[in-house]
Amino acid sequence: MSDLLERLRGRGWRMTAQRRVVAEVLNGEHVHLTADEVHARAVAKLPEISRATVYNTLGELVSLGEVLEVTTDKRAKRYDPNAHRPHHHLVCARCGAIRDVHPTGNPLADLPDAERFGFTVSDVEVTYRGLCPDCADA
Amino acid sequence: MSDLLERLRGRGWRMTAQRRVVAEVLNGEHVHLTADEVHARAVAKLPEISRATVYNTLGELVSLGEVLEVTTDKRAKRYDPNAHRPHHHLVCARCGAIRDVHPTGNPLADLPDAERFGFTVSDVEVTYRGLCPDCADA
DNA sequence: ACTTGACTTAGACAAAGTCCATTGTAGGAT
DNA sequence: ATCCTACAATGGACTTTGTCTAAGTCAAGT
Ligand SMILES: [Mn+2]
Ligand SMILES: [Mn+2]
Ligand SMILES: [Zn+2]
Ligand SMILES: [Zn+2]
Numbered sequence: 001m002s003d004l005l006e007r008l009r010g011r012g013w014r015m016t017a018q019r020r021v022v023a024e025v026l027n028g029e030h031v032h033l034t035a036d037e038v039h040a041r042a043v044a045k046l047p048e049i050s051r052a053t054v055y056n057t058l059g060e061l062v063s064l065g066e067v068l069e070v071t072t073d074k075r076a077k078r079y080d081p082n083a084h085r086p087h088h089h090l091v092c093a094r095c096g097a098i099r100d101v102h103p104t105g106n107p108l109a110d111l112p113d114a115e116r117f118g119f120t121v122s123d124v125e126v127t128y129r130g131l132c133p134d135c136a137d138a
Numbered sequence: 139m140s141d142l143l144e145r146l147r148g149r150g151w152r153m154t155a156q157r158r159v160v161a162e163v164l165n166g167e168h169v170h171l172t173a174d175e176v177h178a179r180a181v182a183k184l185p186e187i188s189r190a191t192v193y194n195t196l197g198e199l200v201s202l203g204e205v206l207e208v209t210t211d212k213r214a215k216r217y218d219p220n221a222h223r224p225h226h227h228l229v230c231a232r233c234g235a236i237r238d239v240h241p242t243g244n245p246l247a248d249l250p251d252a253e254r255f256g257f258t259v260s261d262v263e264v265t266y267r268g269l270c271p272d273c274a275d276a
Numbered sequence: 277a278c279t280t281g282a283c284t285t286a287g288a289c290a291a292a293g294t295c296c297a298t299t300g301t302a303g304g305a306t
Numbered sequence: 307a308t309c310c311t312a313c314a315a316t317g318g319a320c321t322t323t324g325t326c327t328a329a330g331t332c333a334a335g336t
Contacts, residue, residue, distance in 0.1 A: 014282060014333055035324080050285050055324070074209045074293095076323060090249075090257055099255045103248040107264055110241040111228075117237045119228055121268035126245055130259035152302055152313060173292080188316050193293070212324095214292060 004066060011064065021046045022057045026067060026081040032089075032098045034076035072098060072127055088125065092132035101128065142204060149202065159184045160195045164205060164219040170227075170236045172214035210236060210265055226263065230270035239266065 004023055009015055025041045026033070033041070039054040058079050061067035068080040072091045078098070087100045107124045142161055147153055163179045164171070171179070177192040196217050199205035206218040210229045216236070225238045245262045 071212050074215045077212050101253045105248040110243040115239045118271035119268045121266050123267040125265045127263045128259050129261040130257045133256035136258050
């Protein structure tokens, strides 16, 4: 994660305690926290950090391409630090657990020209849904 | 659409003016309206219909499998009457236009067991993103 | 140390959606 | 045709998620 901070400093980011804490919270594999979850964990490390700053920082990280926005459900957006390896998501329909997955094949190639309606298609997002092992036992 | 109303009556739906109007509004190809858009169009036909009723009716139609919820962006959910032919979506990143698309291939087969983390995977949702013809000229 | 523009903050505001008590009515029973 | 009642509709309060602003604070270059 400190290389993230390096990279951001290199891009002219002013390094504040708040930004450092947000970057720390967003660290790990299969991390897909909502803004409020990020805020809650950030507050544990830096009690005065505000909601607005968390939203601002997340927005900047997204603009910089360091974090991805993921909208697996219709509720809050989730923030995904795994921006440098393309991947898709597997979501438990019951408890909401999210895993990063790397399907084979290229779904872009599966969309025939006749189905493109003249669009310039540049990206594809795949969400697998099912039940996680815990929720399947029920 | 009247076959939809038939089917619903058969399922014990009480047929009210409000429900009829909501069903009328949700009719056509490539229809993906938000709840508030449905409400606005319903009001044009039945001025006293309330927002709560539109939400209730949409929720029931979703539960009955007659309408699908689509969340292409992080804003309002959209309601899709094309529930009986499986399909995916192509979304313009600029103006939000949505088209139904039918890619070839089965993305479920592209998710190896090793990438399933013990989940029972039952469904997959694919969202293509790009620019529509109008937005590409800019 | 000083300066300054970038950053943070609290709280107001907004959009999307849920919940509830009250009122109305579709459709079966009489 | 009228009555009954369980189901449905309504308006408004409330919640969640997110944006915006004006005022105060501070990182970092000089
Ligand atoms: Mn991810
Ligand atoms: Mn559709
Ligand atoms: Zn689960
Ligand atoms: Zn467009």
